Amino acid sequence: MSQQGVIEIADLTKKYSDFVAVDKLNLHIDEGEVFGFLGPNGAGKTTTILMLLGLTEPTSGNARVCGYDPIREPLKVKRIAGYLPEKVGFYEDLTARQNLEYIAALNGLPREDASRKIEELLDTVGLSEVADQKVGQFSHGMQQRLGIADVMIKDPKVAFFDEPTAGIDPEGIEQILAIITNMARKKITVVLSSHQLHQVQRVCTRVGILAKGRLVIEGSVDHLGRDAIGGGKFRIEVQVLQSTPNLISSIKNINGVVNVESSGDLLLISCDEDLRPQIARTVVDSGSLLAQMKIEEYGLEQIYMKYFRES
Amino acid sequence: MSGFMAIFWKELADHFTSKRFIILSLLIYLAGLATIYVAAQNIRSGVTEDTQFIFLRLFIVSGKTLPFSFPLFLSIFIPIVGISLGFDAINSERTSGNLSRLLAQPVYRDSVVNGKFLAGLVTLAILVVSIVAIVAGMGLRMIGVPPSAEEVLRLFAFIFASIIYGAFWMSLAVLFSVFFRRTATSALASIALWIFLFLFMSMIAGVIAGAVVPIDQNSSVELITQNDELYRMISRISPGTLYGETVQVLLMPELGNPSATLMMVSIYTAGMIPSPLPLGQSLLIIWPQLVSLIALTALCFAISYIRFMREEIRAT
Numbered sequence: 314m315s316q317q318g319v320i321e322i323a324d325l326t327k328k329y330s331d332f333v334a335v336d337k338l339n340l341h342i343d344e345g346e347v348f349g350f351l352g353p354n355g356a357g358k359t360t361t362i363l364m365l366l367g368l369t370e371p372t373s374g375n376a377r378v379c380g381y382d383p384i385r386e387p388l389k390v391k392r393i394a395g396y397l398p399e400k401v402g403f404y405e406d407l408t409a410r411q412n413l414e415y416i417a418a419l420n421g422l423p424r425e426d427a428s429r430k431i432e433e434l435l436d437t438v439g440l441s442e443v444a445d446q447k448v449g450q451f452s453h454g455m456q457q458r459l460g461i462a463d464v465m466i467k468d469p470k471v472a473f474f475d476e477p478t479a480g481i482d483p484e485g486i487e488q489i490l491a492i493i494t495n496m497a498r499k500k501i502t503v504v505l506s507s508h509q510l511h512q513v514q515r516v517c518t519r520v521g522i523l524a525k526g527r528l529v530i531e532g533s534v535d536h537l538g539r540d541a542i543g544g545g546k547f548r549i550e551v552q553v554l555q556s557t558p559n560l561i562s563s564i565k566n567i568n569g570v571v572n573v574e575s576s577g578d579l580l581l582i583s584c585d586e587d588l589r590p591q592i593a594r595t596v597v598d599s600g601s602l603l604a605q606m607k608i609e610e611y612g613l614e615q616i617y618m619k620y621f622r623e624s
Numbered sequence: 625m626s627g628f629m630a631i632f633w634k635e636l637a638d639h640f641t642s643k644r645f646i647i648l649s650l651l652i653y654l655a656g657l658a659t660i661y662v663a664a665q666n667i668r669s670g671v672t673e674d675t676q677f678i679f680l681r682l683f684i685v686s687g688k689t690l691p692f693s694f695p696l697f698l699s700i701f702i703p704i705v706g707i708s709l710g711f712d713a714i715n716s717e718r719t720s721g722n723l724s725r726l727l728a729q730p731v732y733r734d735s736v737v738n739g740k741f742l743a744g745l746v747t748l749a750i751l752v753v754s755i756v757a758i759v760a761g762m763g764l765r766m767i768g769v770p771p772s773a774e775e776v777l778r779l780f781a782f783i784f785a786s787i788i789y790g791a792f793w794m795s796l797a798v799l800f801s802v803f804f805r806r807t808a809t810s811a812l813a814s815i816a817l818w819i820f821l822f823l824f825m826s827m828i829a830g831v832i833a834g835a836v837v838p839i840d841q842n843s844s845v846e847l848i849t850q851n852d853e854l855y856r857m858i859s860r861i862s863p864g865t866l867y868g869e870t871v872q873v874l875l876m877p878e879l880g881n882p883s884a885t886l887m888m889v890s891i892y893t894a895g896m897i898p899s900p901l902p903l904g905q906s907l908l909i910i911w912p913q914l915v916s917l918i919a920l921t922a923l924c925f926a927i928s929y930i931r932f933m934r935e936e937i938r939a940t
Contacts, residue, residue: 329938360938363724363937363938366728368724368727368728368936368937369936369937369938370936388730388731388732389730391728391729391730391731392730394728395728396724396725396728397725398721398724398725398728400721401721401725402720402721402722402725403720403721403722403725404638404720404722405720406638406641406642415630415634416725416729418630418633418634419627419630419631419726419729419730419731420729420730421627421730460725463725467729467730
């Protein structure tokens with residue numbers, strides 16, 4: 314963490330009259346990371362992204378994108394940062410290709426480079442066949458994919474995606490996530506804001522949860538689980554009949570078990586791996602009766618819910 | 625700079641391919657041709673041996689079948705064209721979700737306004753120049769009298785004034801498009817203001833002038849002049865009046881004063897028939913009107929510019 318990150322945020326605050334949208338946010342994102350910004354609506358995700366792009370002025374605090382200050386040098390930031398807004402729109406009377414040509418021109422790309430690049434990108438996002446159709450006829454998913462091509466056209470170092478998968482069918486989501494994963498492979502830093510947790514979990518190397526403008530927790534999904542639940546990634550619920558007194562301690566001795574709690578005839582075991590076979594053997598060996606066993610994997614959803622209940 | 629040019633060219637292409645623009649320009653060409661036809665039919669009446677500026681008469685003569693002269697047509701259509709070029713400049717970008725995408729590109733924010741404004745201005749200029757050229761060409765064919773050098777210069781001045789007048793309405797519409805979120809609202813606001821100024825301003829001016837300086841048939845010339853001056857001062861709040869006066873003076877060189885009533889008075893009092901003014905004198909007379917139009921345009925543009933530059937893109 315010592316080297317300069319692609320995105321550095323220090324005490325970033327944004328107030329709208331008496332409402333605090335972003336409250337002293339601190340964040341560090343390294344090159345090539347896929348960072349997931351989580352949080353309910355109105356948590357300040359979009360505001361943070363807008364401040365990083367210099368589209369909104371922070372009330373106080375600092376931000377750096379690749380070393381540039383978005384307030385002082387907005388053009389330098391915009392040259393290297395791509396942004397896909399939540400409610401993205403295109404010029405409906407223009408074709409997909411014309412829309413991209415316009416953005417390429419705004420970025421000062423020479424015409425020939427641009428047309429080659431556009432061809433390539435349309436192929437990447439799977440829109441080659443409809444390149445010369447007017448965008449007005451595009452489905453939401455197609456527009457969203459066009460939006461990704463639009464972000465990629467300037468060869469960004471950082472890409473901000475605001476809810477890229479909202480309102481898109483599962484197949485479309487798969488395509489979009491695949492493209493994002495590919496971007497990360499090309500060393501493009503991706504910041505993804507979303508509240509669709511399953512997807513974030515799949516593509517993000519790190520997530521941060523925002524609530525009421527504050528970053529309540531950040532880290533990799535695995536880590537978050539441990540911190541949030543105070544236990545391992547898995548939760549195994551065991552119903553034991555006629556339990557013996559030393560059963561709990563012998564389960565605690567199984568390698569990988571983090572914590573055991575009992576309530577009535579239920580044992581709640583949290584562990585790092587799926588230890589059901591070992592636990593079953595221990596229970597039977599101790600002379601108790603194993604009535605049933607349920608396993609739950611801790612996902613982002615639980616972590617998320619936990620933090621929202623708290624905040 | 626590349627961003628500005630890109631925006632300019634795209635907006636220009638948008639204007640010329642939009643159905644709105646095609647419909648409007650067809651309508652205007654049609655109106656132009658109709659007036660020139662009527663004018664050519666009626667131009668002989670009132671022309672004597674020593675009538676000067678016959679070519680310019682083409683633009684001001686109207687007939688019984690169509691009681692509109694060409695400048696009157698323009699003074700109605702130019703605001704509509706100006707409004708149609710500007711009313712959705714900014715807010716349509718916002719509602720369609722293009723604005724935040726556009727502003728995330730490495731272009732200065734003022735390039736967006738400037739590019740759009742200049743594209744609108746060029747479109748307007750092309751429309752005005754082409755309609756005047758068509759009318760002049762048709763007229764030349766119909767009456768066979770070529771324009772003198774001064775007439776050509778006066779036509780250029782007329783074109784310039786018309787473009788400025790259109791630019792005013794366009795910048796007003798752009799202003800509304802920055803302030804109102806919905807395109808329907810900004811369109812209606814612009815048109816409402818236009819109708820108010822066009823229909824009611826002279827009425828209001830008449831009422832006020834009548835109340836302040838009451839006149840009747842036996843009033844002295846002095847009183848009539850006072851009443852008329854007040855009336856004109858008030859009605860000049862409407863840019864349409866400014867444009868109308870400018871056009872009158874430009875296309876009717878014998879008119880030494882933009883007010884027809886006042887000219888009648890001067891003929892009546894001095895008993896002299898006015899002789900045509902040289903172009904320089906005509907320009908001098910309408911200079912305040914032109915400058916006012918330009919200033920109004922610049923004012924609207926400046927306000928929308930500042931407002932747009934300061935506006936924050938918000939997460940909603």
